[in-house]
Amino acid sequence: MDSLKNSDPQVYKAIINEIKREKSTINLIASENFAPLPVLQAQGSVMTNKYAEGYPALRWYDGCEYVDVVEQLAIDRAKKLFRAEHVNVQPHSGTQANMAVYFSMLKPGDKVLAMDLACGGHLSHGHRHNFSGKYFKVISYGVSKRDEKIDYNEVEDLAKRHKPKMILVGASAYPRIIDFIKFRKIADKVGAFVLADIAHIAGLVAVGLHPSPIPYAEFVTATTHKTLRGPRSGMVMCRKKFAQAIDSEVFPGIQGGPLMHIIAAKAVALKTALRPQFKTYQKQVVANAKKLASSLSARGYRIVSGGTDNHMLLVDLRSKKITGKDAAFALHNANIVVNKNLIPFDPLSPMLTSGLRLGTPSVTSRGMRENEMAQIACLIDGVISAAKNEKVIKMTAQEVVRLTNKFPVYKELKL
Numbered sequence: 001m002d003s004l005k006n007s008d009p010q011v012y013k014a015i016i017n018e019i020k021r022e023k024s025t026i027n028l029i030a031s032e033n034f035a036p037l038p039v040l041q042a043q044g045s046v047m048t049n050k051y052a053e054g055y056p057a058l059r060w061y062d063g064c065e066y067v068d069v070v071e072q073l074a075i076d077r078a079k080k081l082f083r084a085e086h087v088n089v090q091p092h093s094g095t096q097a098n099m100a101v102y103f104s105m106l107k108p109g110d111k112v113l114a115m116d117l118a119c120g121g122h123l124s125h126g127h128r129h130n131f132s133g134k135y136f137k138v139i140s141y142g143v144s145k146r147d148e149k150i151d152y153n154e155v156e157d158l159a160k161r162h163k164p165k166m167i168l169v170g171a172s173a174y175p176r177i178i179d180f181i182k183f184r185k186i187a188d189k190v191g192a193f194v195l196a197d198i199a200h201i202a203g204l205v206a207v208g209l210h211p212s213p214i215p216y217a218e219f220v221t222a223t224t225h226k227t228l229r230g231p232r233s234g235m236v237m238c239r240k241k242f243a244q245a246i247d248s249e250v251f252p253g254i255q256g257g258p259l260m261h262i263i264a265a266k267a268v269a270l271k272t273a274l275r276p277q278f279k280t281y282q283k284q285v286v287a288n289a290k291k292l293a294s295s296l297s298a299r300g301y302r303i304v305s306g307g308t309d310n311h312m313l314l315v316d317l318r319s320k321k322i323t324g325k326d327a328a329f330a331l332h333n334a335n336i337v338v339n340k341n342l343i344p345f346d347p348l349s350p351m352l353t354s355g356l357r358l359g360t361p362s363v364t365s366r367g368m369r370e371n372e373m374a375q376i377a378c379l380i381d382g383v384i385s386a387a388k389n390e391k392v393i394k395m396t397a398q399e400v401v402r403l404t405n406k407f408p409v410y411k412e413l414k415l
């Protein structure tokens with residue numbers, strides 16, 4: 001990065017500081033991961049220079065012969081990995097992927113049934129300040145008070161009552177297996193489309209550790225930077241008969257030129273995801289989440305829904321008399337990065353929250369296993385139990401640096 005260092009020392013310094021931050025903190029943000037070096041290299045390549053409006057072999061401008069290669073590779077690999085009939089790899093993000101489905105299948109004012117944000121849904125599923133909530137009439141389902149799992153009876157009742165045109169399934173903060181077959185059956189009873197948003201669990205779905213929605217949903221959207229370990233981006237998968245509608249909605253409907261350097265990086269990540277080692281990695285992600293959950297539970301923390309089936313868990317902090325906001329702040333000062341999160345039926349506001357969401361994709365990417373999860377649970381408990389004790393926080397921060405030094409993020413870069 002010498003040329004960057006010379007031409008823009010301020011940006012260079014911020015990047016170096018970010019490298020140091022990532023290296024020396026324990027990252028438990030469930031939606032984040034470390035993209036492998038080959039992904040970063042493709043992402044930092046000259047493919048950013050090319051305008052490629054259109055699709056492989058059907059471009060607006062000339063000179064697309066090499067960007068066509070990477071986009072076709074990304075498409076073919078995604079189809080193989082997810083057994084999808086059609087894939088569009090151009091959405092810039094998960095939100096754009098969802099937008100492409102909404103705008104191609106619905107008219108403004110149409111009804112959508114989606115998961116409540118307070119129970120784990122995503123902004124792009126109907127938040128009032130998001131396009132989804134502004135243009136469409138969103139009805140939401142939640143989880144049951146009894147077991148904090150999706151209440152399929154409630155979903156069916158709401159579907160029958162409101163007759164939505166589309167039912168959305170998928171979440172940002174739901175630690176349990178989702179039964180896509182049940183959603184298909186409910187949708188069929190009311191003649192609705194199913195959009196399965198697997199942004200968080202795409203990596204688990206890819207290797208069969210979470211059931212795939214592909215056979216049961218007309219549309220499946222994903223991000224590529226969460227469990228899938230690729231560049232920050234999105235994609236849409238759909239049945240062949242919707243291919244044309246989705247492709248023309250992504251471009252020219254909602255986007256202009258695709259980010260070809262990011263698509264190249266998606267191709268690289270998808271190749272990695274097809275390797276047997278990727279399944280080993282995802283298994284460890286889930287094993288680590290289970291171990292983190294059981295270790296915290298053993299220390300008196302209530303885990304929402306009683307545990308986890310995937311890469312994340314929600315911790316109810318009420319028994320510890322601390323808000324999510326204060327816990328996350330103290331943990332951050334101790335070099336442990338998490339996010340505050342609403343728990344189902346949270347009595348506190350989204351600014352405060354009664355919970356934390358913890359995820360294991362990043363720590364697993366750097367090689368941590370069950371032993372480290374038990375150690376991290378102990379560190380988290382120490383900080384939360386003494387959130388105002390600066391000495392404890394400082395000592396924990398030092399311990400985190402010692403631990404993270406043993407698990408470099410980018411071995412190739414000695415980082």
Ligand SMILES: *Cc1c(COP(=O)(O)O)cnc(C)c1O
Nearest residue numbers: 093094095122170171172197199
């Ligand atoms: C992360 C996420 C998205 C999209 O996120 P972007 O930040 O737009 O890439 C969409 N849906 C769900 C369920 C998510 O968790």
